[in-house]
Every structure is written in structure tokens, then in C-alpha cells.
Amino acid sequence: MAVTTAAAPPRPSFLSRIAESRGLLSFGFMLPTVVLLLVFLTYPLGLGVWLGFTDARIGRPGVFIGLENYEYLWDDSVFWLSVFNTVLYTVSASILKFALGLWLALLLNENLPFKSFFRAVVLLPWVVPTVLSAIAFWWIYDSQFSIISWALKQMGLIDHNINFLGDPQNARASVIAANVWRGIPFVAITLLAGLQTIPQSLYEAATLDGAGRWQLFRYVTLPLLTPIIAITMTFSVLFTFTDFQLIYVLTRGGPVNATHLMATLSFQRGISGGQLGEGAAIAVAMIPFLLGAILLSYFGLQRRRWQQGGGD
Amino acid sequence: MAQIGPKANPAGGDEGGMTYLQSMPRRVVTIYVPLAVFVIVLLFPFYWMTITAIKPNVEMTSYDTSSPFWVVHPTLQNIRYLLFETSYPGWLLNTTIISIAATVLSLIAAVLAAYAIERLRFSGSRQVGLAVFLAYLVPPSILFIPLSVMVFNLGLYDTPFALILTYPTFLVPFCTWLLMGYFRSIPFELEECALIDGASRWQVLTKIVLPLSVPGLISAGIFAFTLSWNEFIYALTFIQSSENKTVPVGVLTELVRSDVYEWGSLMAGALIGSLPVVILYSFFVEHYVSSMTGAVKE
Structure with missing residues (x-):
């Protein structure tokens, strides 16, 4: 008798029944994340789209005005200039980041003394707050006391200071250079992680077959690195396209809107100018570009997985 | 070469891999020089930030009297101002x-x-x-x-x-x-x-x-x-x-x-x-x- 009472399971309490039910437990575990993301991510995303259709201003909830914001932007040359700038900025900075980042990754993948030290140091530009390093660039690009101008003058290459941020073309080149400086480490370190997964034996086999250094790179490294290049560059493109901080610090969109990106224009119109509806419309106009970039890399990777014979 | 252990180079069994195929001068030109340029460019803004932070205001704008890459009379004035x-x-x-x-x-x-x-x-x-x-x-x-x-x-x-x-x-x-x-x-x-x-x-x-x-x-x-x-x-x-x-x-x-x-x-x-x-x-x-x-x- 005593044996049966001891073996009888205690009546399950309410809590333990929840703990046994996988569905309820999962629900409880997912709750904080789901609530946070629904309230502060999904809802604002919808609210942003809605605001784009209203004439909301700071301190005044707007009324629905249909596509008026978009019609206004369609005829606004500054908006189109910012679209052009954003695309130019993203494309040129991404290409430079990819080329230089891949080069740096290949260099770091060689057998080097103090390899881990180099890797740690190289990542620094990516670690420090962008705004603070951008302030350093602001000083480096100073119109009167730029160290670059001074050094070039000492070398006799130029005879007067370069107006880095005052001239439209120079300003574009300068902000792209600063963005590339900040983005190279991310690309280099992630590609380096990809390079380290490539088996050394493939290189040895290719070398025995008579491949040169360029052929090793072209027919061994590059194909095996393609998936990670695709993901890294998708991230890089997304972050570059939506960049705000660097421009805000260095030029605030000037001179004559030559460096205004969609994000900075959205901030200027929406927050500084108080036209929330118009600012939101500019932000919404970025979404198709972002979706395009994401879908491109998603389907690219799908195809690749299918080629490699992976299930689902 | 000592710190390149199995972790840094998981794929290659033998130390150094195929580097013996390259001559030293070639490695200097194709690897060390570009790497040095990368490191200098990536780190220069930090150096410039630091050197400017401890420069007295006079030296900051007078590039003719002293090299701007160095600081003659380092000062904590800027940091003191910032903190207090x-x-x-x-x-x-x-x-x-x-x-x-x-x-x-x-x-x-x-x-x-x-x-x-x-x-x-x-x-x-x-x-x-x-x-x-x-x-x-x-x-x-x-x-x-x-x-x-x-x-x-x-x-x-x-x-x-x-x-x-x-x-x-x-x-x-x-x-x-x-x-x-x-x-x-x-x-x-x-x-x-x-x-x-x-x-x-x-x-x-x-x-x-x-x-x-x-x-x-x-x-x-x-x-x-x-x-x-x-x-x-x-x-x-x-x-x-x-x-x-x-x-x-x-x-x-x-x-x-x-x-x-x-x-x-x-x-x-x-x-x-x-x-x-x-x-x-x-x-x-x-x-x-x-x-x-x-x-x-x-």
C-alpha cells in the first residue's frame, strides 16, 4: 500500500501544467519578445506608413490626405536629389568597401606574425561610436586646418587648402571616404571568417594542378566565398542605404543638398521642420529599395542552396 | 609565426601552409606594405583624435612652428574643461x-x-x-x-x-x-x-x-x-x-x-x-x- 501512495503522482498544480504544455510554455517564453517587437517595431512601421498619408505636424495629429505627400515629393527636386545621392552613396561606398574589405581579409588570412593583434586593431573603426569618429573626420576635413591639406601642401602636391566639405563634389567624396573607412572592418572580418573555413587542401590540390595565384583566387576562393559575400554585402548595403549619423555630423546634407541622403532629408523635414507626415513619406519611400536588396540576396541564396542539394 | 596555432588556420595541418612557395621580398611587397597602409589609414583618425585632445589651443592652428603630427606641450586643459x-x-x-x-x-x-x-x-x-x-x-x-x-x-x-x-x-x-x-x-x-x-x-x-x-x-x-x-x-x-x-x-x-x-x-x-x-x-x-x-x- 505504502508503495502505491508513494508512486502516485502528485496532483499537477496549475503552474506545472503550464510547464508541461509545450504550447503554453512556448507562448510564455515568446511573450516578452513578441510584445516588444509588436509594440515598438511592427506598430511604428504601420504608423509610419499611415503618417505618410496624413499631414501630421509636431504637436498636431494630422488628417488623411491621401497621396498628397507623395505627389508633393514627386515634384520636389530636393527629394529626387536625395534619392540620387543615396543611390550614389550606397553603390560607390559598397563597391569600395567590398573591394578593399576583401583585399584586407585576404591579407589577414596570410600567415602573419601578430595575426590576432592585427585583426583586433583593424576592427576598431567599427567598434567606436560612429558619431564620435565622424567628429574626428570633421576635424580632419576642416577647411582651414585639415591635416590632409597640410600634408599635401608640404609634399608640394597642392598649393592651397582643399575645401573638403564646402564643395559639392568634394563633400560627396569625403562622406563616402568616411563611410568606407568605417565599413571596411565589418566586411573584412566577416569575409576573413569565411576564408578560414576554406580547406587548405583545395589550394594545395589546385597548386599541384598548376594554378597560379590569380587562378587560386578566381576558381577556389571566390566560389567558396560567394554565400558569405552575398550576406555581408546585403547587410552592408542596407546599413549604408539607411545611413544617417555620418552625414548629420559632417555636412547635415549640405552644401546645397549635395550630400542629403533620404534618411537625413526625412529627419530634416520630419523632426527639424516639424512636418511629420512628409518626413514619414520620405522614410516610407526607402522601403522599396530595402525590400529589393533583401529579396535579391534572399533568392540568390535560395538558388545557391538548391544548387548545393540542400533540402528546403 | 608562433601564434598561428590550429585555431587560426583550422584547415591547414602543417605550420605555414604553402607560404614557402613565395619569396620574402615578394611577401613584403604584396602583403606587408599593403597591410601597413591599411592599418595606418584605419588607425590614423584615432591617433589624430588623441593628439588633438592633448594639444594646447595655440599649437592646434599654428602648423608652421611645430609639426602638427606631434604635440610639444601636452596639456590636460581640454579634458579638465570637458569633465568639470x-x-x-x-x-x-x-x-x-x-x-x-x-x-x-x-x-x-x-x-x-x-x-x-x-x-x-x-x-x-x-x-x-x-x-x-x-x-x-x-x-x-x-x-x-x-x-x-x-x-x-x-x-x-x-x-x-x-x-x-x-x-x-x-x-x-x-x-x-x-x-x-x-x-x-x-x-x-x-x-x-x-x-x-x-x-x-x-x-x-x-x-x-x-x-x-x-x-x-x-x-x-x-x-x-x-x-x-x-x-x-x-x-x-x-x-x-x-x-x-x-x-x-x-x-x-x-x-x-x-x-x-x-x-x-x-x-x-x-x-x-x-x-x-x-x-x-x-x-x-x-x-x-x-x-x-x-x-x-x-
Whole structure:
């Protein structure tokens, strides 16, 4: 008798029944994340789209005005200039980041003394707050006391200071250079992680077959690195396209809107100018570009997985 | 060559690989010189920041009398001004509190979510996992206007809570994604053993999974802390008063006055504001790298 009472399971309490039910437990575990993301991510995303259709201003909830914001932007040359700038900025900075980042990754993948030290140091530009390093660039690009101008003058290459941020073309080149400086480490370190997964034996086999250094790179490294290049560059493109901080610090969109990106224009119109509806419309106009970039890399990777014979 | 162990070169069995095929002068030209240029260019802004921070104002603009690359009479005047005559210490404190709070909040939510998605495997967990990843791709630049409206309506405008509650929007997806990868690497058999021995799911999580994923937690934690420390656009939009600002916003909006640029104290502010994340980074380089590459590799 005593044996049966001891073996009888205690009546399950309410809590333990929840703990046994996988569905309820999962629900409880997912709750904080789901609530946070629904309230502060999904809802604002919808609210942003809605605001784009209203004439909301700071301190005044707007009324629905249909596509008026978009019609206004369609005829606004500054908006189109910012679209052009954003695309130019993203494309040129991404290409430079990819080329230089891949080069740096290949260099770091060689057998080097103090390899881990180099890797740690190289990542620094990516670690420090962008705004603070951008302030350093602001000083480096100073119109009167730029160290670059001074050094070039000492070398006799130029005879007067370069107006880095005052001239439209120079300003574009300068902000792209600063963005590339900040983005190279991310690309280099992630590609380096990809390079380290490539088996050394493939290189040895290719070398025995008579491949040169360029052929090793072209027919061994590059194909095996393609998936990670695709993901890294998708991230890089997304972050570059939506960049705000660097421009805000260095030029605030000037001179004559030559460096205004969609994000900075959205901030200027929406927050500084108080036209929330118009600012939101500019932000919404970025979404198709972002979706395009994401879908491109998603389907690219799908195809690749299918080629490699992976299930689902 | 000593530090190149099996870890740095997992694929190659023998030390040095095929480097013997290249001559030394060739390696100098193709590897060491470009690498040196990269390192110099990547580090120069930090050097310039530091040297400007300790330069007296006279030397800052007189390039003719002394080389601008060096400082003749180093001074702590700029740093003293920053720490005692501006709100800078307050900004440091704000940033620390906000970053830690946002990180802790995000980690708790992310651990639970990642465990549920990866191990409880409820129906639809794969779709939820993908949704979390997509949430990471939503950039703050398109959220800050609607969020500012929400923050204002909730009465959080100009309070630290505005930032503590909004930073998890980009921290939670990242941490969840990272921790999912870590949980996946823990053998399922360990959990099964514990479950057979009568442990509850909660005990499995706290006594088995979490102790085994400490490296993952550290990676996610320091990365989340760094991202919150560096955040700019939300802090710029949601915070109004000087004493509530974070370091990046404070340095840019309060130290820059239109009439005269105090480059010395600006650079000191940028330098000191970067130090906490750099110190954290230097202690946990490996974790940092693994969290950065882990999110991409999945």
C-alpha cells in the first residue's frame, strides 16, 4: 500500500501544467519578445506608413490626405536629389568597401606574425561610436586646418587648402571616404571568417594542378566565398542605404543638398521642420529599395542552396 | 609565426601552409606594405583624435612652428574643461545606465525567445525565427518618426525610458538570432537526460542550457551594449534636455557651438566617449568577432 501512495503522482498544480504544455510554455517564453517587437517595431512601421498619408505636424495629429505627400515629393527636386545621392552613396561606398574589405581579409588570412593583434586593431573603426569618429573626420576635413591639406601642401602636391566639405563634389567624396573607412572592418572580418573555413587542401590540390595565384583566387576562393559575400554585402548595403549619423555630423546634407541622403532629408523635414507626415513619406519611400536588396540576396541564396542539394 | 596555432588556420595541418612557395621580398611587397597602409589609414583618425585632445589651443592652428603630427606641450586643459565645466560626466552616466538597462532587457527577452524557437519547437517556430531575423533588417532610419510620435504620446519623451524601451527593437532580433545559433550547438541529449531525470523545462534552461551558453551570452551582451552605446538617431530625436542626453548626442549638439569650434575638448569628448566600448572590446575581442561573424554565417 505504502508503495502505491508513494508512486502516485502528485496532483499537477496549475503552474506545472503550464510547464508541461509545450504550447503554453512556448507562448510564455515568446511573450516578452513578441510584445516588444509588436509594440515598438511592427506598430511604428504601420504608423509610419499611415503618417505618410496624413499631414501630421509636431504637436498636431494630422488628417488623411491621401497621396498628397507623395505627389508633393514627386515634384520636389530636393527629394529626387536625395534619392540620387543615396543611390550614389550606397553603390560607390559598397563597391569600395567590398573591394578593399576583401583585399584586407585576404591579407589577414596570410600567415602573419601578430595575426590576432592585427585583426583586433583593424576592427576598431567599427567598434567606436560612429558619431564620435565622424567628429574626428570633421576635424580632419576642416577647411582651414585639415591635416590632409597640410600634408599635401608640404609634399608640394597642392598649393592651397582643399575645401573638403564646402564643395559639392568634394563633400560627396569625403562622406563616402568616411563611410568606407568605417565599413571596411565589418566586411573584412566577416569575409576573413569565411576564408578560414576554406580547406587548405583545395589550394594545395589546385597548386599541384598548376594554378597560379590569380587562378587560386578566381576558381577556389571566390566560389567558396560567394554565400558569405552575398550576406555581408546585403547587410552592408542596407546599413549604408539607411545611413544617417555620418552625414548629420559632417555636412547635415549640405552644401546645397549635395550630400542629403533620404534618411537625413526625412529627419530634416520630419523632426527639424516639424512636418511629420512628409518626413514619414520620405522614410516610407526607402522601403522599396530595402525590400529589393533583401529579396535579391534572399533568392540568390535560395538558388545557391538548391544548387548545393540542400533540402528546403 | 608562433601564434598561428590550429585555431587560426583550422584547415591547414602543417605550420605555414604553402607560404614557402613565395619569396620574402615578394611577401613584403604584396602583403606587408599593403597591410601597413591599411592599418595606418584605419588607425590614423584615432591617433589624430588623441593628439588633438592633448594639444594646447595655440599649437592646434599654428602648423608652421611645430609639426602638427606631434604635440610639444601636452596639456590636460581640454579634458579638465570637458569633465568639470560641461555636462559630460552626466552624459556618460546616462549612456551607461541606458545601455546596461537596454542590454539586460534585450538579453532576457532574447534568451527566452531563442530557447522557445530553437528547442521547444512549437508549431510555426521556423516562421517566427525568420520573422525575428527580418525584424533585424528594419533600420532605425525609417522608424524614428513614428516612434517619436509614440514616445511623445506615451509620455516618455525626454526620459531615459524612451531609449531603454526602443533600443530593444534592434537588440532583441540580433541577440535572439545569435543565441539561437548557440543553443543549436548544445547537444539535445543533455536536455533529454535532464528531462528524463525529472527536470522541468525551466530547470533545463537555467541549469543546463544557460551555463553552457555563457560565451554566447557574453557575445550577445557586449555586442548589444556596444550597439546601444553607439546609437544616435533615437537619442537625438527622443531626448531634448541637455542633462538627459547620451554621449554621442551631447558631444555633437552641446559641445559644438556655432561661433567657435573647441576642437580640443570635442576630440577629448570623442576619445573618452569611445574608451568604454574600446576597453570592453579589447577584453572580449574573440567574443566580439564571433558575434559579428556568427550573425552573418547562420
